Amino acid sequence: MNQVEQSVAEYVDEVWEDVVADIEQLVSYPSVAVAADAEPGAPFGRPVRDALDCALGIAQKLGYQTSDDDGYVGIADIPGRGDKQLATICHVDVVPAGPGWNTDPFAMERREGWLLGRGVIDDKGPAVLSLYAGAYLLKHGIVPRYTFRALLGCDEEVGMSDVHHYLENHADPDFLFTPDAEFPVCNAEKGQFGATFVSPKIDGGRIVSWSGAEASNAIPSQSICELAIAADELPAPVENADRLEITALDNGHAQIFAHGIGGHASMPEGTINAVGLIVAYLREAEDAFGARDERLLTPAEHEFVKFLAFVHADAYGRGLGIDATSPAFGPLTCNAGLIRVADGHIEQVIDVRFPDSTSADTIREQLDPLVGRFGVTCRVGRAKVPFSVSADDPAVKALIDTYNEFTGKHAEPFAMGGGTYARNFARAVSFGPEETGLELPAWGGQMHGPNECANEEQLKQALKIYIVAILRLNELEL
Template identity: 65%
Template sequence: MGMNKELEARVDAYVDEVWEDVVRDIAQIVSHPSVVDAEDAAPGAPFGANVRAALDCGLGIAERLGYATGEDDGYLGWGDIPGERSTQVATIAHVDVVPAGSGWVTDPFRVERRDGWLLGRGVADDKGPAVLSLYAGAFFLHEGITPRYTFRALLGCDEEVGMSDVHHYLETHDDPAFLFTPDASFPVCNAEKGCFGGRFASAPVADGTIRFWSGAEVSNAIPGESVVELAVDASELPAPAAHVDRLRIEAIRPGVARIVARGVGGHASMPEGTINAVALIVDYLAEIHDLLAPAEQAYVELLDVLTEDAYGEAAGVASANEAFGPLTLNAGKIVMHEDGRIVLSVDIRYPDSTSGRELEARLSALASKYDVAFEVSSTKSPFSVSAEHPAVQALLDVYREVTGEPAEPFSMGGGTYARNFACAVSFGPEGDASELPDWVGPMHGANEGASEAALRQALKIYILALVRLQELDL
C-alpha cells in the first residue's frame, strides 16, 4: 500500500499550521516539575500536586483541541474522539518525569529553543511525545473526519516510578484493540526486556569512615554525579590513581573530606556511552581500602563487582539472546542511612534467556559472599507482540513510506507502558543518543533535548499511522 499523496499533503499542511502551537504546548507542560512525590499525595492527586498540575495541563491542551476528556481519580487522564464504533485505538504517553539531577546548563523546567532543538526535562521523555499524540489525533477533528474506531489519547502519571497509574486504570477499563506509546525509538519496538530491581544493604557501621554517599536519585538512571564524604582529613587522601580528570577531593573541615565524581549520566537500559559516577567513587575507595572499616571494605568489594561492567558479567548474571539482546545492570542509586548502613539499588533489564528467579538466586549468593543483605524490590517479565500482527506491520509501513528507510521491529531494555496492555508496542520518536550535539543530553540525563525536525516528522508519522490503523479489522 503506497502513500496517498492527497492525504500526505493535507497532513503536511496541518503540521505546518499547528507547529508553533505544538512547541508552545510542550513548553507549557514541561514547566511543571512533575516528579512523582508519594509524600505529597492527595485525593485526586495520588502522585503529588506537581504531577496533577502537569496532567491538568495536558487535559487542557486536549480540551482546546476538541477532545472529550476524562480521568481516573488523578491516576491518568484521556482525551477521546468518538468513532463509528466504541472499539478503541489508543496512544499513551506520560506526563511524569525523572528528577532533573545535576549538570544542566539551562533551567530544566523551562524549554529553551536553540538551533533546531528543544531543551528541557521531558521534551523527549515523554512530554514532547505526549503533546504530539494529542495533535496527531486532533487531525481527525481538524479535517472533520469521524474515525471508524474511537481514538483515545491516554496521559499517564506514574510511568517513571511504578506504572501504578495504568494498573489502576485497567482495573475498571477495557484494553484498547491496539495501542502504541510514543516512548521509544523508531521504527517499532515490539519486545521489551524484563525489569528486575534489587537492593544491597551493608551491615550497620557505628564509627565507619564513610559518612555520606549519593548517586542517582532514581535507580533507572545512570548517575552522572556521585559524592562521598569520609571521616578522613583531606591531606591524608592520596591523589586518584585512575579517573584523575573525573574525581575531585575537597577538604570540608579538619578530619572530613569530600570526593566528587563526575560521570556521564543516562538511562539505565542504555549504558553505551555513559560513565557511572558511583563506579568512579568505588574505584577510588578501592584505592584507599585500608582506611575503611571491615564492613565497609566488604561492601566496597561487592560494589566493585557490581560496577565493573554494565552487563552483569562480573556479577555472574550476564545473559543475551537474538530476540532481546544483552542483559544490562545499573548500580545507580545509593543511600547512606543514619545507622551507618549503605544501600545500593540495582536496575536490571533482562532477556527471556534468564528469569527473575535466576537473577534473585545469583545476586543473593553474591551478596552473601560479602556478608551483605540482598532483597528484590520489583520484577516484571519480558513481553512481546508478534512482528506479524497487522497493526505492527501498518506502523512499519508508514515509517518506511515517510522516511524512505528500511524498518524492522526491535527489542529494547527500557520498560514502557506497552508491556501492561494486551496488544501494544512502542513507536518512536526518540533519536539515537550517540548522534546528539555535545550540548544536548539524552533522556534521563542533564540537558535532555529533542530535535524539532525529528518531532515534526514524528507528528506526521503518527497522524498517518492513526489513519492507517483505522483501516484495519481490529
C-alpha cells in the same frame, strides 16, 4: 508525496509553533511522581496533577472530550463510528531533574533547532505530539472508524500504578501504541528486576554520606561521597583523575566528587556511572593506605566496597554473575545508580533489564553466592517478565510500514531494555519518537540525564508519522 501526506505536512507546518508552545508549558511543571504526597484527585502529588490538568487543557483546546481516572490517568477522546478503540498513551510525570544542568530544567529553551528541558523527549514532548496527531482528525472533520483515545499517565517513571488503576476500571484498547521509545517499532521489552544490597551494620565508619542517581532507572552523571578524613590525607586519583575532584570541607572531612556521563539505565553504551568511579577510587586509595600499613575504611566498609567493585565491574551484570543474552532481546543490563548511607548501613540499588534467556528467579539465585560471600543483605524489589507482540500483527505492520515510507528505510521491529506502558496492555507496542544514533549537540543530553534535549525536525517527522499511522490503523480490522 500523495494527497494525504501533503495534507498532513501542511497541518504540521500550520500547528508547529502551537506544538512547541504547548510542550514549553507542560515542561514547566516539576511533575515528579511522589505517592507519599498524594491528595484527593492527585494520587502522585500536586505537581503531577497540575501537569495532567495542563495536558488535558491542551486536549480540550484541540477539541477532545476529556475526563480522568481519579487523577491516575487523563483521558482525551475523539468518538468513533464503532465500539472499538484505538489508543495512544504517554506520561506527564518525569524523573527528578538531578544535578548537572546548565539551564533551568523546567524552563524549556529553544536553541539551534532543539528543545531543551526535562521531559522534552521523555515524555512530555511526545504527549503533546499524540494530542496533535489525533487533532488532525478534528481539524479535517474526520469521524474515525474507531474511537481515538489519547491516554495521559502520571506514574510511568516510578511504578506504573496509574495504568493498573486505569485497567481495573476501563476496557483494554483494541490496539495501543506509546510514543515513549525509539523508532521504528519496539514490539518486545526485556524483563525487569530490582534489588537493594545492604551492607552489614557499620560502626564508626569513615563513609559519612554517598549520593548517586535520583532514580533507579537513571545512570548517575554525578556522585558525591563524604569521608571522615582530612582531604590532604587522601592520595591523588591515578585512574579517572580527570573525572574526580577531592576537596576539603569546613568540618575537616573530605569530599569526593565524581563526574560521569548519565543516561537511561536500559541503554548504558556511552555512559559512565559516577558511583562506579568513586568505588574504583576508594579501592585505589585503600591500596595506597595498605602500602603504609594503615586503613582508610573500617573492615565492614572495606568488605562492602570490595563487593561494590563486583557490582560496578560493568553495565551487563558480569561482575555479579548474572549476565545473559538472547538473539531476540540482546544482553542483560545492570545499572547501580541509587546509593546512600542510612542507619549505619550503605545501600546500593540495582536496576536490571533481562532477556528471555533468564528470569527473575534465576537472577536471584545467581546473586546468592556473591551476596553470601560478603555478608550482604539482598532485598528483592520489582520483577517483571519479558513482554512481546508478534511482528506479524497487522497493526504492527501498519506502523512499521508507515515509518519506512516516511524515512526510506527498511527497518524491522526490535526489542529493547526500556520499560514502557506497552507491557501492561494486551495488544500494544512502543513507537518512537526517538531515533537511534541521532547526534546530540555538545550542550545537550539524553533523557533521564542532565540537559535533556529533543530535535525539532525529529519531532515534526514523528508527528507526521503518527497522523498517517492513525489513519491507516482505522482502515484495519482491529
